[in-house]
Amino acid sequence: MRDRWGKKAFQAAAATTILILGGLTLFLFQEGLPTLWKSPYEGVTYAVHPQNPLPHLSPEAVQALVRGETTWTALGGPEAPVVPVYLANLDRYVSAHAPAPLFKHILDSLATLPGVLFALPPSLLPARTKPIDVPWNGWKALFASARWSPTYEPIPSVGVWSLLIGSLWVSAIGLLVVVPLGIAMAVYVVEFLPKKLYYAIKMLWEVLAGLPSVVVGFWGLMVLVPWIQKIFHLEDGETALTAGILLGWMTLPLMASLVEEALQAIPPLLIESSYGLGATQWQTILRLKLPYIMPSIFTATLLSAGRILGETMVVLIVSGNAPLLSWSPLMPVRTLPATLAAELGEAPVGSYHYHVLFFLGIILFLITVSLNALAYVIQPKTRSA
């Protein structure tokens, strides 16, 4: 009887977990995928002066015109200065408190400028203008650009490459720190540490693992950032390297305990045989123990990678957060989770910015899932070898 209830309880727990996980995944995709077909300027019509000969404009051209990086002449348009008029900058021309007739009058007179570029809801658009097509391509915006400026008006830049590369840098450096150090620490604890100190060290690990990441991040900003700055003679110590080192250090307890558990679980018979054959302690460690636990080391590495990839607070504080295409670990980076944390708070629900942030979530999710899948595929092979 009790067994049956136990089974039922487990079934219920499993079903709930699957439902919740499935629901979360579904939600993630439901909110993120619209990025691919939704345009950031829905409900806004682009219009130019009737004599402007251009039939259509690319979103990049609109951005360049507004930013002042190109001129109408360069695009084959009229020889006139660009006058962009969009919702966010309207009060440069007219007070939002202006009475309706004045408001309309000012918009009408703006429409007479040959270089004007309107991006307004159709209800506000002056009559004597020529609508112009600005075709939006979601894939292109996400993957053909490296610029991340998701709240720029009238058209945001949402290239994900700088964020992806930022995440890759930080994870790679973090793993370079945590994998050798984690293995070394575990081997030391199992092989050389006096039994009396064992529990003290274990406790220290647990304390380290329990440190709130915001504390680690702030410590990094106060101490590690100036060090990095001094050691490498940089103008600024907030770099991918700083974040990577801190993350590696934070993940150390996880990595070390996983490796340690694996080391403890090696059948004593094997170890004794090794010693019996005359192998020294070092030979046993290098030739028997480490190769034997290779699959566990691999799993531990992947788990650490997942932890590092998803860590938010530390990178937010010490990585500089500049959305650059970094080619060196000594440059500031902006990672995927840091971007989510910094921006999701004020992205209005349902806006393009909101969907893009969820799309970043999908990318992060896919990376993690494929890492786990990789672990699953490779693990049995190494074990049989």
Added chain:
Amino acid sequence: MWRWGIALLLLSCSRRELLRIKGSDTVLPLSQAFAEAYMMYYKAPLISVTGGGSGVGIAALLNGDTDIAMSSRPLKLSERLRFQEKGRTLIEDTVAWDVLALCVHPSNPIERLTRSQIADIYTGKIRNWKELGGPDLPILPYSRESSSGTFEFFREHVLRGKDFASDVRFIPATGMMVQSVSQTPGAIGYIGVAYVRPGVKVLAVAQDGDTAYCYPARSRKELSRYPIARPLYYYYDQTRAPALAPFLRFIHSDTSKALVTQVGYIP
């Protein structure tokens, strides 16, 4: 234990009297000071103050989830249109002025900049302090994150709608901005004047043209001369005005003016 129980009970009884204020993190410390003083003097309604950002507060006001929206920027036209669609009239109340200080590392000999020079730094046109008469040192511009009202104000009024260069470092909180600037020789950052600490050097700023350079204003009189100042607003629905009147009268009283100065803004 029983004391907590009674407090909870009181809280649930007086829920109708709860006055909710929500929005900009810049206005947050000010609203907290107002709320504490008001509750202490009048023991009347409970006031809950939450941050989240200007946009969040205004969205909450639209949905009826707050009584007052705090905002560090004027209502956007798109937001105004949305309120108009619902047939609601908002009242705008300027509660204080926030002055943004441009600060650099103390070792930097630069003393002053014009608005357009600042814009050129943040858009990436000027990349070395040498170009401004300083030492041969790359400029490292720091900015607040795009979720803050300070960011939007800075982009609209200092950069005049131009975009930040991609090597600008984004800092999630003002305190960290001060920390970063104080330990980076080539840095420049903008912070609310309330957050200026020793360890960073504040610059004098001039509007373009022939206007005089001016250090961040400390009083209403100096405001017109310093180019990077912004009003902080409370927005509320016209229909709620009578209910809110006592609190609003309080925040414009002399007591509150002292509070505003204490928090670091200009009344």
